[in-house]
Amino acid sequence: MKHSFIDQYCDLDSFIHRLDPRTKFVASLAFILAVLLTPAGKWWMFVFYFLIVLGLLIFSRLPPTYALKRSLAVIPFVLLIAIFIPFFKEGEIAGSYNIWLWKISVTYSGLFVLANVVAKAWLCILCLILLSSTTKLTELLRGLQQLGVPQAIVLILSFMYRYIFVLMDEAMRMQQAYQSRDIGGSLLRRLKTFGNMIGALFIRSYERGERIYAAMVSRGFDGQVRILNPLRLKGADVFFGVVFGVLLMSPYIILLVQ
Amino acid sequence: MHIPDGFISAPVAVGGVVVAAGAVACAVKVTNRGLGEKQVPLMGVLAAFIFAAQMLNFPVAGGTSGHFMGAALAAILLGPWAGLLIMTCVLLVQCLVFQDGGLLALGANVFNMGIVGCFLGYYIYQGVTLLMGNKRVVVLVAGGIAGWAAIVVAALFCALELGISGTVPLHVVLPAMGGVHALIGIGEGLITAAVLALVLATRPDLMRLGSQRA
Structure with missing residues (x-):
């Protein structure tokens, strides 16, 4: 039997692959939190975070189609949410359709919620794909243990x-x-x-x-x-952590200044 | 039912992580008290078992297929705390290896499928067998109800989290998710009962593991 779908690209070599698993894990959590906290409708922030994760994906030398295909895993949930969009009653109506006996109307506020959720979910899953296909699970588990799990x-x-x-x-x-x-x-x-x-x-x-x-x-x-040989943080981890942290925070700083 | 990141808001996700982390820390202590050094190999292999069982697909009508969740089964056979520990490990690997369920949403997923699924399933099973006796039919029916209820209530909590996050309107999603999973849960309930029937027939000694270590 074939199990090549697990840990498929963890053996590639890149700057991202060589980072300490702890750095990558904490950075991923921070990224997901930053995306989740993004206020609804701030599209430029979503674009900014997308560019960050895209840059890292390119850096990591993962095949681009692989990440894209994997990220489609969110679709069932997106559909689940999409079914409920017509039930957002408040707000201006974007369009109504007659399906058999039902009159279904979709409001702008419903579509707005859907667009935000899809953007956030997609960014988060790309980040998770990046983490899991650049880090061996055994390494990640060692990192988790040193992080206090x-x-x-x-x-x-x-x-x-x-x-x-x-x-x-x-x-x-x-x-x-x-x-x-x-x-x-x-x-x-x-x-x-x-x-x-x-x-x-x-x-x-x-x-x-x-x-x-x-x-x-x-x-x-x-x-x-x-x-044997516990993990040690290297200079590259500190460098990556600082740059990544500043990048993640910068949209929020801009929001505060405005 | 594995919620990906982005579908629940940051406060709900972080709240889920805090509750789940507390419960799991407790589960580690309780199972360690019961199993001692046997805990690691046994729980590890059984977590791999639930994982493998979830990979099996059974055909349902109309070309669709379903798979098994197993929270209630794990809790009935091994006790709720061991069940919670196993489900947590399964969800963690599904998240980290297959991106099935989100990383920050992991707390909510552990809450729904681990805490709710295992404890509800376990206590329903214990309650029914306590009231009706330990006959074979009662055990199977109790297991079936426990499996069904674990799915339905886990789905209701999932709907509740989505509703509180403002992703979907709560008053619609709650009955819809409940209704759909009331149907899906029938399959889970029947499979749980069938598994219990087999274990009862071949290794009845394994049935008492759960109550010893509760």
Whole structure:
């Protein structure tokens, strides 16, 4: 089975890839917060933030179509929001349509909310794509631990990451076996089969977990995991952090001055 | 139901992060007390299990397909705190690797699917089996209701967060999300019951894990 879709471009080499995972994580959080706090209708700010993330994407040498394709993941949610736009009753009406028996009218205020939400969501997901495709998950987890995330969570996550591939293989094999023998039948019957698959997967996973634990204990595991060479912030991280921080803040400073 | 960044306002997102972080810190302590050093490998593998189970698609009518959330199932089998820990790890990896759900919105997602999904599912299951006894039928029905309710109430909280953020009008989104997920939840409920039936038939000892460690 193929799992190349995980960590696909983390092995590229660029200025962004070489930054400390902590720098990238904190910068991403700051970027998302800055975008979320942008007042509605300040389009020049959205353009400014888009240019920042676009510049970083170019710097990181990711294939542009990849980032674009990945960012389409927000579309289902955009559609969900779009369905509710006609229900914003207040404000001037932009257009009304007769669909079968319903008269649907769309107001400018509804479209305004939609445009703002889509702009924010798209900028945030581009930033998240940049973070996750320039940082290996194992590196990111080490960064998170040094940022104060409890060790237990980080360890569980790194175990999970190791076994995702194993269990996904198992799940995909089951699905393949099921699909090649599937003779249809009622939805209820299919759901029952599906439940059996998940149940079998659960029991196998649980037993695997116990075997892993036994193997670890027999090799001297005492609940602690010791890490060699902890991460160190470099000059490039400080430089990037300062420049990025100033860039993020500058639109707000302009807003305050105005 | 994975809310991406941008759909909920900054105060709602940050509020979600604070609540979720507190609950998860508590979950780490509680499961560590129950499992000790076994916590890390077991929770890690079971989080990978929920992740893999969510990747399986089952065909629904009309060419669409659905997948399983598993919060109620994890809570019933392993207890609500362990369930919360597992769901948090699943959501974190989905966010960081697949951009499924936002980074700052992660708090809200953990709240909806982890805290609400696990605790509601667990207590409904415990309540029903306590009242009606521990017979096989009761266990399956209780599991089904728990799975259904976890989906519906998680969706209602998701709608509430979107409404408070001003992204959608609350009075419309609440009944709409509730209604749609009342249908989707039927699938989740039936699958939860089917999984419990299989575990009950093959490894009934695993059914008691949740109540031991509550």
